[in-house]
Amino acid sequence: MKSGGLMFFRKKSDPGKNDAHSGRDSDLKTPACLGLSKAERGKKIAELYQISENCTLCPRECKVNRPAGEKGRCGAAADVIVCSAGPHYGEESELVGRGGSGTIFFVNCNLECIFCQNWTISRGVERGETVSIDQLASMMLSLQNQGCSNVNLVSPTPYLYQIAAAIDRAAESGLNLPVVYNCGGYEAVEPLRILEGFIDIYMPDAKYASDEIGARYSGVPDYFTRFSASIKEMQRQVGDLVPGPGNLAYRGLLVRHLVMPDDLAESEKMARFLSSEVSANCAVNVMAQYYPAYQADDHPPLDRRISADEFNAAREAFRQAGLRLL
Numbered sequence: 001m002k003s004g005g006l007m008f009f010r011k012k013s014d015p016g017k018n019d020a021h022s023g024r025d026s027d028l029k030t031p032a033c034l035g036l037s038k039a040e041r042g043k044k045i046a047e048l049y050q051i052s053e054n055c056t057l058c059p060r061e062c063k064v065n066r067p068a069g070e071k072g073r074c075g076a077a078a079d080v081i082v083c084s085a086g087p088h089y090g091e092e093s094e095l096v097g098r099g100g101s102g103t104i105f106f107v108n109c110n111l112e113c114i115f116c117q118n119w120t121i122s123r124g125v126e127r128g129e130t131v132s133i134d135q136l137a138s139m140m141l142s143l144q145n146q147g148c149s150n151v152n153l154v155s156p157t158p159y160l161y162q163i164a165a166a167i168d169r170a171a172e173s174g175l176n177l178p179v180v181y182n183c184g185g186y187e188a189v190e191p192l193r194i195l196e197g198f199i200d201i202y203m204p205d206a207k208y209a210s211d212e213i214g215a216r217y218s219g220v221p222d223y224f225t226r227f228s229a230s231i232k233e234m235q236r237q238v239g240d241l242v243p244g245p246g247n248l249a250y251r252g253l254l255v256r257h258l259v260m261p262d263d264l265a266e267s268e269k270m271a272r273f274l275s276s277e278v279s280a281n282c283a284v285n286v287m288a289q290y291y292p293a294y295q296a297d298d299h300p301p302l303d304r305r306i307s308a309d310e311f312n313a314a315r316e317a318f319r320q321a322g323l324r325l326l
């Protein structure tokens with residue numbers, strides 16, 4: 001996924017201009033948070049804020065006081081920093097539709113993948129722009145006004161309470177798009193549990209099927225342990241991916257699996273895990289676009305693209321597991 005470069009941000013919003021998701025059955029109502037009462041939403045936002053004061057928003061558990069300005073391992077402090085926002089046409093067709101997926105790229109990330117294709121954003125080299133909660137809510141409404149099919153939050157994990165607060169405000173001002181949580185798959189269960197009701201579509205990466213490979217290439221000791229617990233929580237909340245009008249997804253779990261050189265992602269093991277432990281109908285995008293980025297050239301076999309045989313074998317493993325391939 002590539003950054004759009006400059007941030008697009010319209011000052012004035014016109015809620016309801018995009019009618020792409022209107023006229024549906026009431027059970028297709030989005031965003032999901034409209035199903036929570038104002039009091040419930042406020043309680044959840046307050047709980048997420050509290051967690052960030054002794055930050056355990058992700059499994060790194062830095063325990064820094066983020067609202068007081070302390071930075072954790074991800075590089076995020078009190079402010080939300082956005083690199084870009086705008087329609088994106090390179091996502092899965094279930095998310096793109098005619099208007100594109102309305103991506104908001106957040107600066108900083110809780111993983112440190114040495115092959116990261118967006119490393120200038122994830123490592124905070126691109127400084128981005130600090131935005132308030134109101135501005136973030138306006139950004140969501142602006143994406144809707146541009147005709148986007150959803151609000152796609154890229155690398156949201158360090159900013160959960162501000163994001164929940166912004167979704168709350170945007171929904172009250174007419175946001176009617178599904179909200180996509182587009183993350184690296186290294187999540188803590190408790191914040192996700194609190195977030196329940198704010199997210200329509202969870203879209204985690206399924207990077208590695210073992211802790212050891214995650215430690216080697218993403219700088220965390222327990223990737224698969226944390227991934228396997230958090231994806232079960234995501235599935236519990238939203239279930240299998242459900243198509244809405246025009247085959248656009250409006251709710252559910254969509255997993256991304258990037259095939260890696262020498263099967264470092266252990267595709268067959270991951271496919272078996274998803275099928276047996278998450279859902280036999282789990283929607284998976286098996287991706288072929290690995291290329292050596294950031295520090296990958298110094299870490300063979302990450303210094304090469306995958307072969308057609310490697311990709312076909314990985315995809316076949318997911319097909320054999322009976323999963324729904326996108």
Ligand code: SF4
Nearest residue numbers: 055058061062072074
């Ligand atoms: S979100 Fe950032 S500060 Fe909080 S625990 Fe994770 S890495 Fe640490």
